[in-house]
Amino acid sequence: MTRPLSTYSTRARIGLIVPPTNTVNEAEWARILPEGATAHSQRMALHTDTTSPAGRAALKDDLDATVAMLAPMKPDVVAYACTAGSMLVPSETLGAEMTARCGLPVVTTADSIVRALRALGAARISVVTPYARKTNAHEVEFLAAHGIEVLAIAGLGIGAGGASEFPLIAQTPIERIRALVADTFVPGSEALLITCTDFPSLPLIDTLEQDLGVPVISSNTATLWACLGHTPGGRAGIGIGGRLLRGA
Structure with missing residues (x-):
């Protein structure tokens, strides 16, 4: 995605969606993000019903509206950072559908965990x-x-x-x-x-x-790992957060 650079987001700009009570995701990402990569968050209601058709429809409608709030700052990728709320099978379906619906790359925590574990063998x-x-x-x-x-x-x-x-x-x-x-x-x-x-x-x-x-x-390292895979600067230069993020 081509986007204008900003003073602090010279490498990557990530949109982050977290549940209302979450106070950890942003704090941990702030410690990990490499120079020039920034994350910008929006809160969204927690969806506990992800199995019924009505529950899934409500989740996707909320994601539509929340991604729309993040879109004007032109993120490289948007993360739906809720583990239990994104455990749909197959894991890639929610992110792929939201990407198609919103016109921005969207990753989810549950799918990021699956992909990270596979990458680690x-x-x-x-x-x-x-x-x-x-x-x-x-x-x-x-x-x-x-x-x-x-x-x-x-x-x-x-x-x-x-x-x-x-x-x-x-x-x-x-x-x-x-x-x-x-x-x-x-x-x-x-x-x-x-x-x-x-x-x-x-x-x-x-x-x-x-x-x-x-x-x-962790849910947070896996989600950030997936996000940075969508950004121009990639995952280079990260010194903490385990083998996954360090590429070791």
Whole structure:
């Protein structure tokens, strides 16, 4: 896409769509983005029904309106950064349809995770989440539908009591996530996935890769990795966020 450069967005300009309570995605991307790449966010209602025709139609209508709010700043790509809200099968369908509908490249977190794991050659993984059992089970089914076997998964149970609990995800102490990984990761896993764009895990990723000896990706690193693949500057020059983003 040809677009005018701006003072700070000399390399890439990304449109970012996050759920209303999310306070982690933007903060982690701000730490990772290379010089000259910028992200510009818009909030959108959380869609919990992505299986019924009516639920999917409502999600796409909201995405249409939200992408339209981002379009005037001429992004190279737009990310729908919601893991559970984008777990449609096949994973690429939502992004492809929104790209066609909106005339801008659109990526989704769920599809970014699938593509990232495939790029890393990881078909058997361990997963940690902030979610309750129902959402974890949905994620296992989603990954299995794309040829990815979950050897172990554990969540913190947030959301079991309803959407009012969702702000607690961003408040999770980093050390609690580290302990969850230690209790969950099983030998034979070819990668560790830390899922949910509001789950604060960036400070752990490089250390966990050293400790576990496998790639570690999060919803946020996978989504940014996918976005930068659509930008003129690509992924060069990133020093944190694990093997996926460093290209190591």
